[in-house]
Amino acid sequence: xxxxxxxxxxxxxxxxxxxxxxxxxxxxxxxxxxxxxxxxxxxxxxxxxxxxxxxxxxxxxxxxxxxxxxxxxxxxxxxxxxxxxxxxxxxxxxxxxxxxxxxxxxxxxxxxxxxxxxxxxxxxxxxxxxxxxxxxxxxxxxxxxxxxxxxxxxxxxxxxxxxxxxxxxxxxxxxxxxxxxxxxxxxxxxxxxxxxxxxxxxxxxxxxxxxxxxxxxxxxxxxxxxxxxxxxxxxxxxxxxxxxxxxxxxxxxxxxxxxxxxxxxxxxxxxxxxxxxxxxxxxxxxxxxxxxxxxxxxxxxxxxxxxxxxxxx
Numbered sequence: 343x344x345x346x347x348x349x350x351x352x353x354x355x356x357x358x359x360x361x362x363x364x365x366x367x368x369x370x371x372x373x374x375x376x377x378x379x380x381x382x383x384x385x386x387x388x389x390x391x392x393x394x395x396x397x398x399x400x401x402x403x404x405x406x407x408x409x410x411x412x413x414x415x416x417x418x419x420x421x422x423x424x425x426x427x428x429x430x431x432x433x434x435x436x437x438x439x440x441x442x443x444x445x446x447x448x449x450x451x452x453x454x455x456x457x458x459x460x461x462x463x464x465x466x467x468x469x470x471x472x473x474x475x476x477x478x479x480x481x482x483x484x485x486x487x488x489x490x491x492x493x494x495x496x497x498x499x500x501x502x503x504x505x506x507x508x509x510x511x512x513x514x515x516x517x518x519x520x521x522x523x524x525x526x527x528x529x530x531x532x533x534x535x536x537x538x539x540x541x542x543x544x545x546x547x548x549x550x551x552x553x554x555x556x557x558x559x560x561x562x563x564x565x566x567x568x569x570x571x572x573x574x575x576x577x578x579x580x581x582x583x584x585x586x587x588x589x590x591x592x593x594x595x596x597x598x599x600x601x602x603x604x605x606x607x608x609x610x611x612x613x614x615x616x617x618x619x620x621x622x623x624x625x626x627x628x629x630x631x632x633x634x635x636x637x638x639x640x641x642x643x644x645x646x647x648x649x650x651x652x653x654x655x
Contacts, residue, residue: 350645363548397514412473457540
């Protein structure tokens with residue numbers, strides 16, 4: 343329960359950044375167009391710095407073993423979500439159900455969970471959470487892209503390989519394996535930029551929230567069904583699945599690493615769903631609205647699901 347309280351406090355603290363973004367937009371201190379520059383900086387500079395910085399540590403065989411274990415857990419988690427979503431939405435196959443399947447499977451791990459994990463559990467936890475991000479990006483640019491576009495020709499290995507987060511993880515892994523430590527001048531800068539990931543992520547979400555009429559966010563019953571699946575039902579089923587296969591027993595530090603991966607899976611709906619919808623002419627507003635609502639509600643659900651996992655695992 344202690345971990346759940348730590349995460350809960352951190353989520354509440356980060357909510358202030360969201361409120362700041364909301365106020366900034368409503369007071370016309372920043373426009374939606376201007377926020378796109380912040381988003382681009384977050385994707386291509388700040389988030390990769392956070393991931394790279396987590397690898398700046400002395401090589402230990404146990405740490406590498408833990409990272410491989412994290413990748414295994416992440417692979418199983420994403421495959422489990424995809425299979426459950428396919429079963430739930432088996433009867434109807436429309437553009438809307440494709441969006442909904444994407445929403446229940448893919449979490450905002452990179453720009454919400456990872457900063458939260460770092461703030462609540464430390465940089466070593468971010469190191470293990472990169473395993474989730476590797477698997478997440480592979481599935482995002484293959485399964486999710488095909489799911490939303492409906493076109494196999496849109497799949498691109500290049501998008502996976504050249505993803506800034508994947509590049510940062512690969513470079514970081516090299517420095518970790520060969521114990522390459524960067525000069526303090528550089529690490530001070532990358533650490534400073536890493537600390538901006540959480541605040542900027544929530545600030546941008548607050549701006550997006552500011553573009554919506556508040557009353558319109560809370561009057562769609564179907565949306566709450568999808569959000570409940572993403573924030574509560576799917577995470578709970580995943581906890582039971584991991585308990586059933588006793589995955590944490592594989593390595594000595596298995597339970598702690600599994601908990602870190604689970605936190606990444608508790609996150610709200612991925613903003614990438616809205617981006618894909620916009621790119622392929624689908625209902626981006628529908629996806630964006632659910633992303634916004636799920637981000638607000640995760641303040642309650644993420645600590646709750648972490649407490650449940652601590653009781654069950």
